[in-house]
Amino acid sequence: QVQLQESGPGLVKPSETLSLSCSVSDDSFSYNYWSWIRQPPGKGLEWIAYISYNGITKYNPSLKSRVTMSVDTSKSQFSLKLSSVTAADTAVYYCARTIVGLTLNRAEYYYMADWGKGTTVTVSS
Amino acid sequence: DIQMTQSPSTLSASVGDRVTITCRASQSISNWLAWYQQKPGKAPKLLIYKASSLENGVPSRFSGSVSGTEFTLTISSLQPDDFATYYCQQEYAFGQGTKLEIK
Numbered sequence: 336q337v338q339l340q341e342s343g344p345g346l347v348k349p350s351e352t353l354s355l356s357c358s359v360s361d362d363s364f365s366y367n368y369w370s371w372i373r374q375p376p377g378k379g380l381e382w383i384a385y386i387s388y389n390g391i392t393k394y395n396p397s398l399k400s401r402v403t404m405s406v407d408t409s410k411s412q413f414s415l416k417l418s419s420v421t422a423a424d425t426a427v428y429y430c431a432r433t434i435v436g437l438t439l440n441r442a443e444y445y446y447m448a449d450w451g452k453g454t455t456v457t458v459s460s
Numbered sequence: 461d462i463q464m465t466q467s468p469s470t471l472s473a474s475v476g477d478r479v480t481i482t483c484r485a486s487q488s489i490s491n492w493l494a495w496y497q498q499k500p501g502k503a504p505k506l507l508i509y510k511a512s513s514l515e516n517g518v519p520s521r522f523s524g525s526v527s528g529t530e531f532t533l534t535i536s537s538l539q540p541d542d543f544a545t546y547y548c549q550q551e552y553a554f555g556q557g558t559k560l561e562i563k
Contacts, residue, residue, distance in 0.1 A: 372504075379555075379556050380498075380549070380554040382554065396461070396552070429503055434509070438491075442490045442492075444490055445551065446494035446506065446549060447494070447496075447504070447506060447549075448506050448509075448515070450503035452502075
């Protein structure tokens with residue numbers, strides 16, 4: 336089973352950019368898709384975005400204007416940047432291996448098969 | 461804009477009980493819905509995908525079904541390890557979660 340490890344600053348100031356990375360343990364990086372999901376304290380899950388090994392991206396419409404994902408296949412890593420953060424962006428951020436496909440009528444589906452342990456990010460001055 | 465409405469938000473049950481959690485989609489996209497289990501302080505774990513396909517290693521007491529835009533997660537006989545929070549997900553939308561508590 337693939338291992339994922341999130342890393343990045345635990346504290347970010349309001350209006351700044353949150354930057355996180357996720358390292359993937361084994362040879363599964365290629366030919367896979369990778370997501371970020373977050374969970375504010377005491378609340379539910381929110382899918383943020385995914386990226387494929389070759390750079391295809393999809394973003395949550397509610398966050399699209401502030402989110403950028405990138406991939407570094409040489410390091411088996413992918414990254415998240417979330418700009419103009421506020422206290423509402425305080426959350427545990429998870430990275431996950433994501434299964435993406437098309438239904439028979441060409442609708443896209445995706446779900447998260449393997450998850451990292453998560454990293455806590457607090458937005459505060 | 462897809463929305464997943466999950467019910468109930470809290471469910472109290474006993475070991476051995478059969479429980480059902482429901483998730484309704486605001487629009488019918490496909491049958492590709494996933495269910496996750498999350499325990500306090502831990503990452504979610506995939507239980508079911510494509511509405512009714514059991515992920516490898518997940519006990520057979522978990523099952524999923526779909527009727528129209530209504531998706532159901534059933535646990536046939538609750539075990540102590542099953543008390544957790546459950547989420548459904550379709551595309552970018554998660555349900556708000558169902559906390560399964562010991563009665």
